Amino acid sequence: MKTNENYTNTDRLITKITAWIATGIAVALAIWGVITLFQLYRYEETNDAQIEEYINPVTSRVTGYIRKIKYEENEAVNKGDTLLIIDNSEYELQAKEAEAALANARAQIGVLQNDVQSNAAVSVVTQSQIASAKARLLKQQQDYDRYAALYKVESATKQQLENSKAALDVATAEYRAAVDNYQASLSKVEAIKSQKGVYEAEIKRREALLDRNRLDVGYTIITAPYNGKMGRRTIQEGQLIQAGQTLAYIVDQEAGKWVIANFKETQVSTMRINGLAEIMTDAYPGQVFKGKIVSLSPATGARFSLLPPDNSTGNFVKIVQRIPVKILLTDDKAKLENLKAGMNANVKIKKD
Incomplete structure (x- = not known):
């Protein structure tokens, strides 16, 4: 009989603990649900977004043999720095x-x-x-x-x-x-x-x-057009290059950085120019970056594709389209230094 009483007390304790845990989970889920509903009510969100920068090709304006290359891969350069010299x-x-x-x-x-x-x-x-x-x-x-x-x-x-x-x-x-x-x-x-x-x-x-x-x-000396960072190096000294040939790529660090966020067409009705946005990247999930909307695309992303869809062909399937939204990052340059073009991001924009 004593054994049964001990078992009953243990069972009651487990039941109480389970009930408290279930209650805690229910409360947490309720709080999470309320926050989620609040977020959905106040914000538009998307994870279809990438960090962007101007990445421009460095081309040659004359034909000749490369005499000297004066930069390395991923090297920071200033406007006017000599990148390479062609035999003149x-x-x-x-x-x-x-x-x-x-x-x-x-x-x-x-x-x-x-x-x-x-x-x-x-x-x-x-x-x-x-x-x-x-x-x-x-x-x-x-x-x-x-x-x-x-x-x-x-x-x-x-x-x-x-x-x-x-x-x-x-x-x-x-x-x-x-x-x-x-x-x-x-x-x-x-x-x-x-x-x-x-x-x-x-x-x-x-x-x-x-x-x-x-x-x-003068064209035989190729210089950096602005402050930036060089990309991958694919040329060697002594190589023959042609006029108009792309020699390298340079990332423009003067033009700033922005995010292209592809929102669903059902999400853009409340978005306005200069609207504030919050950005989090997959690379730095704990950091929140600030931005503002500078433009909305005049057409859906599909319309700018190489082969835009033509629904008049009879193969119509209704698909929610995406509208590219350009968001300029407004944090100081030091904070944005580690963000690289092509990084994935999550964007949240407050509804007007």
């Missing part, structure tokens, strides 16, 4: 050739100016020859007029008159030749001056070509 021997030679061609074109302008001055001097000499020829023509005209008057009164022979007429004709021809030579010298001066525009245009073309060659020389 050929581009230097092209630049020197362009410089020589430009110097030659400028020298032609000097030659042209000398030609203008020389022909201008010739025209001055020709102008003085016109004056001399005109004076001789006037003298021969006077002599001819005198002989003609004397011939009428039979004081001069016909031969003298004819000789005077011949001398007058020669003086007239010489005068006309001097005038024609003067006009020709003036025309030549104008023709030479008109060539100046051609040479000046050639100089501008040569200057542009030289600038282009100097740009090519």
Whole structure:
């Protein structure tokens, strides 16, 4: 009988403990349920979200062999830091050739100016020859007029008159030749001056070509476009690269970080620009990051896919679509330092 009483007391104790545990579990479940319902009522949540940053390719603008690589994988770089150097021997030679061609074109302008001055001097000499020829023509005209008057009164022979007429004709021809030579010298001066525009245009073309060659020389040194962190290195020194070839990837640390959260279409009706958000990542589950909504996608994610769905084909199955929401992380840079692009995140946005 004593054994039965002991068993009964133990059973009662177990029953009480079980009841207390069950009550505790029920209370915990109730509290959890209330919190969950409160969260569902006050917040929209999704675990379909990733951390994003600008990851841009570093490309070459010229073709050549890599002479020196000055960065390592995952290395932090500052804007303007030299990433790699391409052999510029050929581009230097092209630049020197362009410089020589430009110097030659400028020298032609000097030659042209000398030609203008020389022909201008010739025209001055020709102008003085016109004056001399005109004076001789006037003298021969006077002599001819005198002989003609004397011939009428039979004081001069016909031969003298004819000789005077011949001398007058020669003086007239010489005068006309001097005038024609003067006009020709003036025309030549104008023709030479008109060539100046051609040479000046050639100089501008040569200057542009030289600038282009100097740009090519400058392009052989590739620098970091902004403060960032280099990605995986896939090139080696001595490797031949082509213009436009992607050489590396750099993560932009100046543009900040954000989250692309893909909410269901039934969740976005209460979301507004500048709405506050809380972000937790799988990598750091104990940390809460702050953010604000900066934009909502103009279309569902499916519409931006390579092969967007076409429900008019007859294979319609209603699927809840996702709307990408961009959320800018607003914490200080030190807190966001460990967040990397592509990390998974959970996002919670308070309903308006």
